[in-house]
Amino acid sequence: MPTYKYPRPSLTVDCIVFGLDAELELKIMLIKRDIPPFEGEWAIPGGFVRMDETLEQAALRELQEETGIQNVFLEQLYTFGDLGRDPRDRVVSVAYYALINLVEQKVQASTDAREAYWFPLSKIPKLAFDHDQILQTAITRLRSKIRYEPIGFELLPRNFTLSQLQKLYEIIWNRSLDKRNFRKKILSMDLLLDTGEVQHNVSHRAAKLYQFDETKYLQLKDKGFNFEV
Amino acid sequence: MPTYKYPRPSLTVDCIVFGLDAELELKIMLIKRDIPPFEGEWAIPGGFVRMDETLEQAALRELQEETGIQNVFLEQLYTFGDLGRDPRDRVVSVAYYALINLVEQKVQASTDAREAYWFPLSKIPKLAFDHDQILQTAITRLRSKIRYEPIGFELLPRNFTLSQLQKLYEIIWNRSLDKRNFRKKILSMDLLLDTGEVQHNVSHRAAKLYQFDETKYLQLKDKGFNFEV
DNA sequence: TCAAAAGTGTTGATCCTACACCCATGT
DNA sequence: ACATGGGTGTAGGATCAACACTTTTGA
Structure with missing residues (x-):
């Protein structure tokens, strides 16, 4: 177990995954938490950053592990570090967002024992942690970015x-x-x-x-x- | 000394401070490092995030401590987390940028024993760590953001x-x-x-x-x- | 033949670009 | 009087917004 002179916040990556289905409905992937805190509530995929991987690699690894998604458009969104965003501990999270097409990329939602589902943007339940805020930030970013960069094509076949x-x-x-x-x-x-x-x-x-x-x-x-x- | 089950990257904030002087020259503040690594080289202000402060508070505190700057426009830029960006240790840095006017805000460059100076953008020396990359990102952000948000006024009296x-x-x-x-x-x-x-x-x-x-x-x-x- | 979406041009208003001269002030 | 930057209008071109009908296909 490592020891440090000063305490350090722990560092996670979280990812808003936007998917567009065959009916052109825009969805995001949520995972039902099976451990406290917020056990039983819905959260976006994410996890701790390891010492031997970059932030982007961590985001890609978590996506792969939790949703099976590979070869995806991924971009850093914002870093959330308010006090109390995780009730257990001081956790700083680097948020990413991903864009995928659900027709060509068959995403097996449930991989681990965990429940993972696609939720239409209009039917998002209350989310764990500050994930509502992360989602809001991601939607705002998507709305403005799609105007100036050709990222919309990532969502289409x-x-x-x-x-x-x-x-x-x-x-x-x-x-x-x-x-x-x-x-x-x-x-x-x-x-x-x-x-x-x-x-x-x-x-x-x-x-x-x-x-x-x-x-x-x-x-x-x-x-x-x-x-x- | 705290112990953790898994090793954690350490977390810093770094800040690109843009200042506009009376001659309308755009400068950034650099600090000469007085300890290894990169001892004697120039770096942007920054430091470790404490457990009881948000990321933005950490950036403001570092600015205050190292440059005396207060009441400043500050915005999160990007989070840099590549392996090897700090030779000692795994360090993830949340970068911010600040805009100030050097005529009305008299910034005492040197506060601690450390040397701190304003460098014109055209005469930036080679920087420590990946601070060149952070600066490039900040300039790019400033260039595009000034077009769509009225942030230029922050640099003027x-x-x-x-x-x-x-x-x-x-x-x-x-x-x-x-x-x-x-x-x-x-x-x-x-x-x-x-x-x-x-x-x-x-x-x-x-x-x-x-x-x-x-x-x-x-x-x-x-x-x-x-x-x- | 019907329903449903694909495909296609024009016009008037607005906005953008390029461009040159006189004005006020201090030396 | 001169040097220096402050302040102003117009015209032609490009771009944007609004708008309706014909075509193709499968059921």
Whole structure:
């Protein structure tokens, strides 16, 4: 057991995992706590940072262990360190947020013995610790970041329609957008690759499927281009 | 001496302090380290987080102790936790940045026995630890945040001229702006209070002095207004 | 043939950019 | 009188917001 001259806060990472399902519903993953404190309540995935891993590695490891998620978009959100946020001890938590698509990434919610489920954003129960606050921060970040960075594509399948992309923005911003103006804006950036494919088995005109051209985006960005919706 | 079941990284806060002097030069405060590691090299102010203070309180305390600065704009920047960023030990650092005006806030650089100086951004020496990276992150944040939030006023004296405000943006963005367009944009937001005062002892036409109307800004923001330069 | 979503252009208003001269002050 | 920065308006181009109908597909 290590001893230190001065007491140290303990350090955790916690992760808000946003997932978009086939019906374009935005959800987050919550885990039911099976030990005190807050036993039986819902919390976001997370855990202690080990000595031999970076913060990002810790977040990825926890995601992998608790949800089986791999290869995910992950970004640091904010560090929460108020006194009393954990009733046992002084705990500082570096929060991350992740974006995944639930159609292509089959996430087995329950892995350990623990219960883990996807909750629609509109039906989030009261959360353990200060996880409500972390979630609020993550939603705010997502709302503003999706405007200036092409991170929305992380939530969609690799091939997607323009209507799906528009609906994603409408869901996240909670307001409707004009279809023609949205398409003009997006297509004028010239960052979508027309796959030549269309939807199948839809009982209406089949929409074209596009891919986000990340290579092109990175090139343009180097030259000073700014993504903005 | 406390003992823990598992080893814990130690936790520090570090702070990039931006100061704007009378000549509108943008500087940051650096402290010469008087103990290993990196003894004799320059570093940004910072120190360990105590058990009975929040992260922000720790940052404010360190600023007060090392530079005498009080009542300062302070915002969390990013948390740095790579392995090996401190050669002694695993240290995770929550970085903050602060903005102050050096004309009205007389900052006694040297307080402890330690040497502390203001360095112009163009003449920053090689820094200890990963402080170069922290500085880069802070500059990038400042550049983008000043566009969408009225934080530039924190660097100016309470009363300032439009030319001073414009020069501040030019310095931070490292490009020149059109005088007439800049004034139109800023004044059209109707957030500057005309103090009725003018400059004194200048060998040219005296410029009007303005104040940022924070109360009005907060009201407008509530109604959905977005500051943007 | 019906329902449901895909796809497509124009117009007026607004905002942005580029640009040059006179004014007030201290030396 | 001169040097220095303060202060002001306009016009053309680009961008944004508002708006409705035809097309394709499966049931």
